[in-house]
Amino acid sequence: MSKIDLSVTIGSLKLRNPVLLASGTVGYGNEMSEFIDLNKIGGIVTKSLSLKPRKGNPPQRIVETPAGMLNAIGLANVGVEVFLIEKIPFLKNYDVPLICNIAASSIEEYVECTKILTCEDTIKAFEINVSCPNVKEGGLQFGNDIHAVGKITEKVKACTNKPVIIKLSPNVSYISEFAKVVKEEGGDAVSAINTLVGTSFNIFTKRPKLHNVTGGLSGPAIKPVALAKVLEIKRLVDIPIIGIGGIMNWKDVVEFMIAGSSAIQIGTANFINPNSADEIIKDLENYCTSYSIEKISELTGSYKI
Amino acid sequence: MSKIDLSVTIGSLKLRNPVLLASGTVGYGNEMSEFIDLNKIGGIVTKSLSLKPRKGNPPQRIVETPAGMLNAIGLANVGVEVFLIEKIPFLKNYDVPLICNIAASSIEEYVECTKILTCEDTIKAFEINVSCPNVKEGGLQFGNDIHAVGKITEKVKACTNKPVIIKLSPNVSYISEFAKVVKEEGGDAVSAINTLVGTSFNIFTKRPKLHNVTGGLSGPAIKPVALAKVLEIKRLVDIPIIGIGGIMNWKDVVEFMIAGSSAIQIGTANFINPNSADEIIKDLENYCTSYSIEKISELTGSYKI
């Protein structure tokens, strides 16, 4: 049996395998390390970081839905400073590419966060969250504003040499238009998708179950939508795609790669089985062996339509 | 026990209860009548009708997904003429409001269909499908084009005195903007939502499971998204809403009404239990009795935020 090559590249970022852990579903790695060998996975994407620490939304923050869940965490995070001082040291113990996810409420804040974080060697790339549906500070919803997404890409690129990945919102008419702007402004890749806007009511109190009223839908329920968004981008824009949305097992990974993803992220599945990523990587290797796939990257965009 | 009033109104359309059967999930009523007493339900929405008969897409048209399904039927239908001659006579045997759903590939075709059908007394209202994700004839995707939606509303209204309901696409950035245009152009109500665009691949053949490549996602998986769309419209536009998306039981109906729906439609649930609507109506009556709700219409938009 020859060795299978699971490595993939996203722009200039080389990963040993395509399985990343998604922002907001892995914390800063420490709790997850009790369950999974972080050295085996393709990469970790941090919880979205903002310039200052954020407390996040009051409870209730989470609601289960059919084959999915809504969350309205509200970007609770420690802020970039505390991240560098308290969280990075732990991650330095591991040989796993760290992708820093940044969320902000102004273009300036994105820039400032990037500038502060780019000096840290451990960080291998940035994922810019322009698409969190659960905070509306300053009335801005960047994810739905194509000019803002272009501007953010341009400005963030200008202050770092590291790859910049823009995480796109699915709550738009044509996600490929956003991917196109990202490419035009020099972005290295896009992540698709963030969560779908959803809500749920307690029928007895008539109140929304989430304190934030609406939240983001994730989990297997959204997989068909996420796949369609990946495919739309792949067919129309030449930019690497990190596929996200409802991935639970190796078959889902292969499906996302066929649809056009260069790599993928595991989100909600981490809550159900924090060792999913490791199991999936093993299963992908077996799959490649069985089907004589020497380089897994061949799968990317291999759909036959 | 006093009699519960389950009746609701949608513009000038008065329904004996808020439970309608959704377009494409009830055919033209005849097969369903084997399982459910059509005289008990709030109304039937026909399969989308076009001017000429349509063959629809080649197989495979249907894929199951987690808590949902994708369909790409491609608007297979008998056409307005055959509908009037062959299907209406059966429906005349029942005392159930008939809402005729129309799909077309040009504004002229919408108008022509409406003109032909409006003379038929049995038809109590029109639901205009501007949002089918599974046909792209003439390159038009009305559902994502706010001007087209406005124009269609205006032109269809001009040729009928019957209530005109526009069925909106959820695959847009802000569904409330579409609802606003519908209101401005004289539309009587909106239906929300049609299916979400999704896809699925066979990982062994690398082909899309659906011949049409993408399809429309329906079923419980989409309920949180549908509720958020209904709520968005309710908060921003003063127009009656018919809520649709993943409704399986009476609790779901109450949730949709709280979020802002005046009535609702049952879609995918009909395939799993063709008697759902009848059971739901009974359950709604019991619920109203238990909670001393005299008029179910009080629930509409009764959310506390």
Place this chain on the structure above:
Amino acid sequence: MFIVKSPVEQTIELENNILVIKVHSPEISSEIKPGQFLNVRVSETYSPLLRRPFSVCDVEGDFIFLMFNVLGEGTKILAQKRKGETIDLLGPLGHGFNLDDDYQTAVIVAGGLGAAPFPYFVKKIPNDKRIISFVGGKTNNEVITYGLKNILISTDDGSLGFKGTVIDLLNENLEILNKGKIKIFSCGPNAMLKAIKEFSIKNNFECEVSIESAMACGFGICQGCPVESTSNKEKYSLVCKDGPVFNVRDIVL
């Protein structure tokens, strides 16, 4: 047509991982005909969401039998049902086999689980008809002969019976088939049905096939199960309503 929650009586394990589930359902047992099917809801949860179609395999008094093997989530749950648990049946659905036309010998051609509808077929066929069964599989553990009569077997690898496809076996036995008027009744994988169609047309045999399709409703409202018809190019036939049994000449396979 009924929607009934019917209690499971027993699950019988045949060889080769094939299961037969016996369900108490007087409403359906008294109405259903060979070749018709049921759309089965195996779980009250949304996982799986849709019903699963199964041919009626056999009927005994108030009991019906379904034959299946564990493929995915639905059949996995079905396989775990124990006596007393219920399954939710919708049916009888579709058109079954036409047993009463003018022929002397019913030639059953079954590939793999395509054997499912035939035990009941064998029971219901009029007394004055003969039966001969051709059963094919890739290897011997795909050959299912449950409830069949006068059986000839073929396997692609020759591990059981004749070595070759079931079509090869039919061709080997053309002489027998050409004695008196026969009608072929077939069910199995699509590739086999295509070959059966060609074989029937070439030899001028009457032939009915039971075909499969992805389905949502099973009774004609979703339009999810089209099959191209040879007579009407403007319109698909529906497998659930116009089939699942078709005259092989009426559909494009």
Place this chain on the structure above:
Amino acid sequence: MFIVKSPVEQTIELENNILVIKVHSPEISSEIKPGQFLNVRVSETYSPLLRRPFSVCDVEGDFIFLMFNVLGEGTKILAQKRKGETIDLLGPLGHGFNLDDDYQTAVIVAGGLGAAPFPYFVKKIPNDKRIISFVGGKTNNEVITYGLKNILISTDDGSLGFKGTVIDLLNENLEILNKGKIKIFSCGPNAMLKAIKEFSIKNNFECEVSIESAMACGFGICQGCPVESTSNKEKYSLVCKDGPVFNVRDIVL
């Protein structure tokens, strides 16, 4: 912390529709402490998708016990598990009760299913401490005394024991409570915990409470289970990681 598929040994039905499930899980039984919990995956399907948190109710050798009643989909599936079937446990999770501080009498205050963590608590409390248990419910069929010791009961409607809330009953027994140093350990509905907090502060009693929250992960990565902390207004505490047992003075109820 472990993720283990553990076989069910037995499901015991107490009165009042309360169930106790006994599971063979040496990994967890040897590590878990009273007040800690497990996040349980009841089904391999996506229905329900998320795990369900349950306090450890008791431990006997390699076996752990969970106490629950059927509320929704998850507990319904759990209730149907039979001997030999497995459930997927993640744990031990969170911080349990601090049994070793300086007090003489542990005053257990349990409302309804809040009794769940105490059987194991009663076993593990150091020998030199006394226990007194106050158990409340709306009516007599909400009173759960399984595994408790020295029990005083209250019901809102007086159908069993003292008529009134469990707080009223505590107030009735203030004299006993004021003899020696006590510490209250409480679990139950939120309204009760609020009252317990007020009661403890007013009477200057030490008090730990086990609280609930919606949860996704159960181990600190989803941030789904915030509770307002009294000491740090800038940051929520997490029920799953910082709790579920808190010093009642540390959180806003």
